[in-house]
Amino acid sequence: MSESLMLGLAGMVTAIAIAMVVVFPAARRAALLVARFAGSLLRQAWWWLRFRFTWKGVAREAGLSKRRTKRVKRLGVGEESIEKWRDPRLKRVKTSAHSVTLKVKTRRGQALAALEGFAPELAATYSADAYRVYPAKRRAGSTVMFELVMRDLIKIPAVAGMPEPRMQTExxxxxxxxxxxxxxxxxxxxxxxxxxxxxxxxxxxxxxxxxxxxxxxxxxxxxxxxxxxxxxxxxxxxxxxxxxxxxxxxxxxxxxxxxxxxxxxxxxxxxxxxxxxxxxxxxxxxxxxxxxxxxxxxxxxxxxxxxxxxxxxxxxxxxxxxxxxxxxxxxxxxxxxxxxxxxxxxxxxxxxxxxxxxxxxxxxxxxxxxxxxxxxxxxxxxxxxxxxxxxxxxxxxxxxxxxxxxxxxxxxxxxxxxxxxxxxxxxxxxxxxx
Ligand SMILES: Nc1ncnc2c1ncn2[C@@H]1O[C@H](COP(=O)(O)OP(=O)(O)OP(=O)(O)O)[C@@H](O)[C@H]1O
Ligand SMILES: [Mg+2]
Known part of the structure; x- marks a missing residue:
């Protein structure tokens, strides 16, 4: 197939799609849904990358990490000092449409309370609307979960309806x-x-x-x-x-x-x-x-x-x-x-x-x-x-x-x-x- 024919076909498909979206409300709704879904995926990917790549820097600036200076001997150079950081380990970053949950393990010699107390700084650094801290399911003695709310779902009030008609007391x-x-x-x-x-x-x-x-x-x-x-x-x-x-x-x-x-x-x-x-x-x-x-x-x-x-x-x-x-x-x-x-x-x-x-x-x-x-x-x-x-x-x-x-x-x-x-x-x- 020639290149011009292919370009012509692609143009026709795009024009038909645009016409459908303009003419049919159902197609418009579907297009909107697809756009929203794609937007959410893109946003989540951005959050994931941002947390993964900035975590260490933020932990270091907040004083959660520890710097050690080590002296090493190098052949031909003599003794040299190198810097090494120990950071709390970001074990997992999980995103949803509105929040990011981080699973973090304490670094060696760090108290869990020191890591937990980092939540307000973390939320402010990433402009989260709210946050919560809760223990991890496994290794709760050294691992903590930070949930950062990036888009506040409960910002808009909801009105109660009639209660479920069944008897409930618990x-x-x-x-x-x-x-x-x-x-x-x-x-x-x-x-x-x-x-x-x-x-x-x-x-x-x-x-x-x-x-x-x-x-x-x-x-x-x-x-x-x-x-x-x-x-x-x-x-x-x-x-x-x-x-x-x-x-x-x-x-x-x-x-x-x-x-x-x-x-x-x-x-x-x-x-x-x-x-x-x-x-x-x-x-x-x-x-x-x-x-x-x-x-x-x-x-x-x-x-x-x-x-x-x-x-x-x-x-x-x-x-x-x-x-x-x-x-x-x-x-x-x-x-x-x-x-x-x-x-x-x-x-x-x-x-x-x-x-x-x-x-x-x-x-x-x-x-x-x-x-x-x-x-x-x-x-x-x-x-x-x-x-x-x-x-x-x-x-x-x-x-x-x-x-x-x-x-x-x-x-x-x-x-x-x-x-x-x-x-x-x-x-x-x-x-x-x-
Ligand atoms: N869940 C809610 N979502 C949105 N708006 C609310 C909600 N609850 C209350 N409000 C609004 O806030 C106003 C004050 O609420 P409410 O009378 O329950 O306050 P209160 O804490 O009982 O105050 P007080 O101690 O003075 O009695 C209500 O009139 C209503 O407009
Ligand atoms: Mg009252």
């Missing part, structure tokens, strides 16, 4: 992890503390938990009680989901007393039979939701504050295994506000005001690994959590609109007759313990 779907995977929170066997500055989006966690438990609430596999001393502003939105809501200090103390009694009674019943309570219809998980814990433990009258603190501490120490759990929300993590921080078994840190607060909430020295104080104001519902294996992750809860809360509450109301010896509150369920 864990609930709240939103997304920074990897884009679903974020589920354990409910059974956990006391949860959620801390975040005003407007950080604690409401999304509150309604994500209570709303997702709604199908279980409707069949009495969960009974939710609420304490909302900010005038009931938050909880009354979904009042039918709650067996009772306390809006005054005395009512809150009464409710805590009732919870301690339930936990004591359960402990008696379960002793010798089972170490962990398994909820089901008619034998519920008791969930106590406290919005703004500080209004009970810091700002209430001294007698109420003292008694509430005593009861809550007792509840936190005896309730977990017997299916009586607490989830508390608070703006301020200071000791005067949450003296019993250590009794909560899982903690979630939304936007906080300082690295000191992050350390207070997630544990000493956690600020570089779970920088909740760096969450932007506009990223409401975003939080740092600590997983079972001790690694940290960034998550974003889906947003629960007032309308969705009301719809879920009217579809799955709690059975008021199920409250143990209680007089059911009249809607809107204010008035607290009977």
């Amino acid at each position: 864990s609930v779907l709240l939103g997304r992890r920074q990897s884009g995977k679903p974020f589920r929170l354990q409910v059974e066997q956990r006391h949860t503390l959620v801390v975040g500055a005003s407007g950080a989006g604690k409401g999304s966690f509150l309604w994500g938990m209570v709303g997702s438990l709604a199908p279980a609430i409707a069949v009495d596999a969960v009974q939710a009680y609420g304490i909302d001393l900010k005038g009931g502003m938050e909880l009354t939105m979904g009042a039918p989901l709650f067996t009772k809501i306390a809006v005054q200090g005395e009512q809150a103390v009464e409710m805590l007393r009732e919870f301690v009694a339930i936990a004591d009674q359960r402990t008696e019943q379960l002793r010798g039979y089972s170490r962990n309570h398994k909820p089901g219809p008619g034998d519920p998980l008791y969930l106590l939701v406290i919005d703004e814990l500080a209004s009970l433990t810091a700002y209430a009258d001294p007698e109420i504050r003292k008694e509430a603190e005593r009861l809550l501490k007792r509840l936190l120490s005896i309730g977990r295994a017997v299916g009586v759990v607490v989830v508390a929300f608070v703006q301020d993590p200071r000791k005067e506000v949450i003296d019993m921080r250590g009794l909560f078994t899982q903690t979630i840190a939304l936007r906080l005001r300082s690295a000191m607060e992050t350390n207070m909430v997630l544990g000493d020295g956690m600020a570089p690994f779970a920088p909740a104080h760096r969450i932007l104001k506009a990223a409401q519902g975003t939080a740092w959590i600590i997983d079972e294996d001790g690694s940290t992750d960034r998550v974003r809860a889906d947003y629960w609109s007032d309308d969705l809360i009301r719809r879920v509450a009217s579809l799955y109301p709690a059975d008021p007759a199920a409250a143990p010896g209680a007089i059911a509150p009249e809607p809107p369920a204010l008035g607290g313990a009977a």
